[in-house]
Structure formats: C-alpha cells, structure tokens
Amino acid sequence: MENTNEMTIVFDSRPVNEGLARVTVAAFCTQLNPTLEEVADIKTAVSEAVTNCIIHGYEGKVHKIRLSCRLRGRELLIDVADEGVGIKDVAKAMEPMYTTKPEKDRSGMGFTFMEAFMDEVSVESQVGKGTIVHMKKAIRR
C-alpha cells in the first residue's frame, strides 16, 4: 500500500513558533528515514516560509499560519499558508538578495534557500488575501 500520511497545524504568527513549525515537520518526516542533511534542509526551508508569513505576510501582527504536511510515497509535501497582505510580484520576491526590509537585516535569501533545499517550490499569492507556499522534496533513501 502506498505510504500516505497527513498532518496540519495552525499556530499564531509569533517568531517563537518558527522553531515549533520546523521541529514539527522534522518529526513528521522521520517516517521516511531521511538523512541528517535532508532534515536540516527541510527545517531551513520551513523556517524560511514561516518567517516570511510573520515578517511580510502579517507584518508583525499576530494572526494564524496554517502548516500542512503530506507524505506521498517517498515524497514530502509541505504547504505554508497565511491570510496576510499577499505578494504583488512573486517573481521579484523570489529573486536572490531581494528584500523589502533591508533595514531589519533581512538577507533576501529566504526563497533562494527554499528552492535550493527543496525539489520544488511554488507560490500562490493574492494581494490582500494571502499567500500559500507549496514545497516538495523526495527523500532519497
């Protein structure tokens, strides 16, 4: 039988919950027996997506972030969704080093790291409605 499993958590957009989010996904994906490097990569990607919701999506205000994970065979699928301000120009936002908040020492590398560490990253966003980041990674072993 194909390996399928799902989980969803909804949490406040507080910086302290970034750790909760990445550790939860790391624990969820241990069923696929990933390498330590794969776990580190996934944790970084989740951390980037959730940080984006907090800093950019909700601009520091406290609302809900929905994090869903699904296993499909050897693949881990992750969705990170907010109902925040949305992204006007997704392609621009995904450019390396591009940030709207350089004064806060943001590196502009969030999407670049997500793309480097996951096999696929896609972004659905509507201004005023929110953003969903879909990520996929195959666990090789």
Place this chain on the structure above:
Amino acid sequence: MNPLFETEGACLTIMLPAEVDHPVSDMIRKESDKVMEKTYIKTVVFDFEKTGFMDSSGIGLIMGRYKALGMRNGCIRAVHVNGHVEKLLRLSGVHRYMEIQRQEAACENIGE
C-alpha cells in the same frame, strides 16, 4: 555583558547559540549594536561551535554586521562552522567576504 559576547581589544566574538533563526538573530543584532556603541570594534568573529541550525536570518545578521563594520577586508570571520552552516554561507555568497574555519573533523564525528 551578554554571555554570548566576548571582546578582546577591538575584536568581538559572538558565541552563537544552537539555533540561529529570526528571533535569535534579532536579539544578537540588538545586543551587538549595544557593544559596538560602547567599544571600538574592528573585527567580529562568529563562533558557530554550538550551532546546529541556521536559516537566512543568520545570513542577514552576518551581512548586517559586515555593513556596520564598513565592509572592510577581513572584518568578519566564521569559526567552528559545520556542514549545514557552511552550505548556507556559500549559497548566499557571504563566504566571499569572510574567512571560514571548519569545525575540527574530530568534533564532527562525536555522536556518530
């Protein structure tokens, strides 16, 4: 002074914690600003000995310190860097501006 910071002359060493993420980077940025207001700092050493996890917030922290130090040659260094942290430093291009010292091979084998 915050236990994460150590100054020796004009050199500030920041002992980074286990996870260098957004809240931790914000705290370290504010605290190191305070140190740099009081003391003349020429070099900042980021010590990753205890660090197992980092994300782009850590890269932002390093780039911010580099700018604060006037982007001079050799003004920032990273020591005790593990594989994950090194990957982020290289991917982001920050490695071009700093000397990177890997964790000792012997240390990396602990726990395996």
